[in-house]
Amino acid sequence: MIPALGLLVGIVAGLLFDVSVPLDLQPYVPIAIVAALDAVFGGIRAVMEGIFDDKVFVVSFVANVLIAALIVYLGDQLGVGAQLSTAVIVVLGIRIFTNAATIRRHLFRA
């Protein structure tokens, strides 16, 4: 319940406050969001499988975001930022789809 409320509060805050993303962080925010989505889908799946652990979720969320941002940062330094961010998006996208498929099976048994 608290997580769902937190998500709502975040969205409302984003809509209310007119803050733009700092310029230095701009390349990393989209990747970080995708990585966080991956963690969220993994968490929902864990809830449905009855093995959700808040500590695991927090660690995986933070680690996902940090690692994704780090990879993009490294890619930018090496001059392959665009390609690496594409790679990260692809991998995370695959994981999100896998998690979503599992969630779907849990929900609809299909």
Next chain:
Amino acid sequence: MTEEKDRKESEKAEKKPASGESDVPRFRPIVPSGGKRFWRAMTKRPQASHLWVGVLLALLGFGAVLQVRGDEEDALSHARRDELLQIYDGLTREADRLEDEIQELRRDRDDLASSAGDESVALEQARERLRQAEIIAGTVEVSGPGIQLTISDPDNQVSDTTLYNAIYELRSAGAEAIQIEGQGNDTAVRIVAASYFLPADGGVEVSGVELEPPYVITAIGNQENLEESMRFPQGVMSKVELADGEATVTQFSELTVDTLHEVTEPEHARPAPEGE
């Protein structure tokens, strides 16, 4: 042993509920479905340990909304360098192409404008030449300064040659339009290039029209020059006086030559082909 095997089977069934057509019994009564678990987690009394999860999700929502709104504001601000280069390249090429087009259109416009100017100049020149030709051909009324030469000839002694000489002298003095009027029978003829003088009974014949004295010759041109040309010794006026006539010259600052010459289509002459 069998118990352990059963449990493995049940785990398999739990992991892949889609393949639920096996004859292994389901464990639904024991293991609640994913949806139920989710619902239970949502409606359960809030746990303090979930606070961090909530904070992280709030951050996620906040960041996502910011990013989406930023995207709406400026699509270029977080494009990568090579993307920017590509966009810049494309724009440069587009700008070059448009620049070329501008120049082409500008050239077209200049061409059209100059040709239109040429046309209007040519039209103006053609009008001017038409005006001159009309004056020379005697098909329009002409007004301007000039003289009137009145020749009274009671004895009908003034010959056609004298009149012709008068016209000739007027022309050499720069007369631009001349008409001759026979007040005796109230007829008038415009003198043009094709005019001719013949003797006739009781007067003269000019271009096929009989005129009876007294004659009035109206000429447009420089008044002094015209009058001078009539008065020089052995000139027109002395010839008229020799024929017992009387000639008077009057200068006018504004005269009108209102007799028109009817142009007939040339029957034999035609413009010679150019360049031959």
